[in-house]
Amino acid sequence: MRFHTRKWVKPEDLNANETLFGGRVLAWIDEEAALYSIIQLENKKVVTKYMSEINFMSTAKQGDIIEIGIEVVKFGVSSLTLNCEVRNKMTRETIVTVDNIIMVNLGDDGKPKPHGKKKVEYVRDRLASSEGN
Numbered sequence: 001m002r003f004h005t006r007k008w009v010k011p012e013d014l015n016a017n018e019t020l021f022g023g024r025v026l027a028w029i030d031e032e033a034a035l036y037s038i039i040q041l042e043n044k045k046v047v048t049k050y051m052s053e054i055n056f057m058s059t060a061k062q063g064d065i066i067e068i069g070i071e072v073v074k075f076g077v078s079s080l081t082l083n084c085e086v087r088n089k090m091t092r093e094t095i096v097t098v099d100n101i102i103m104v105n106l107g108d109d110g111k112p113k114p115h116g117k118k119k120v121e122y123v124r125d126r127l128a129s130s131e132g133n
């Protein structure tokens with residue numbers, strides 16, 4: 001799994017227990033999944049359809065640095081299934097996992113549209129192939 005994004009836990013990210021607010025983590029995960037999908041599917045119109053069980057395993061406190069990892073579980077026809085882990089950057093302790101996040105590629109009409117992708121693509125490969133043309 002690649003951990004693309006880091007976040008610094010700030011006072012506004014805390015709950016009444018003075019630990020990281022779960023809703024904030026879910027917003028970060030949703031944004032990360034959307035950005036990952038937009039880049040992979042090369043389409044800005046991508047929505048979150050479904051998230052499987054969310055398992056909070058540990059927490060973080062103010063000043064901690066956390067990182068968000070995403071990997072592809074499956075390329076569907078219009079969907080992309082992702083797996084996510086959020087962990088403490090310093091201790092590597094897992095904070096939360098989400099096994100299946102289903103993102104759906106939309107057309108201009110807002111309906112599911114086949115994305116035509118079958119494997120993870122990296123920007124450097126896309127640049128190399130466009131230079132070769």
Ligand SMILES: CCCCCCCCCCCCCCCC(=O)SCCNC(=O)CCNC(=O)[C@H](O)C(C)(C)COP(=O)(O)OP(=O)(O)OC[C@H]1O[C@@H](n2cnc3c(N)ncnc32)[C@H](O)[C@@H]1OP(=O)(O)O
Nearest residue numbers: 030031034044047048049050076077078079102104111112
């Ligand atoms: C222009 C703007 C610039 C933007 C610049 C970038 C900004 C970047 C900022 C990002 C910021 C964060 C952004 C977060 C993204 C949101 O949070 S989006 C908001 C929340 N989500 C929604 O509002 C979606 C609401 N739902 C819907 O509109 C419709 O359900 C959908 C998504 C269009 C799907 O319609 P549907 O009729 O259910 O579709 P259906 O054909 O049955 O299924 C489509 C696919 O999903 C799969 N699926 C459906 N349900 C399930 C399920 N329960 N389990 C598993 N798979 C399922 C199907 O198997 C199918 O897969 P494929 O076989 O095609 O691969």
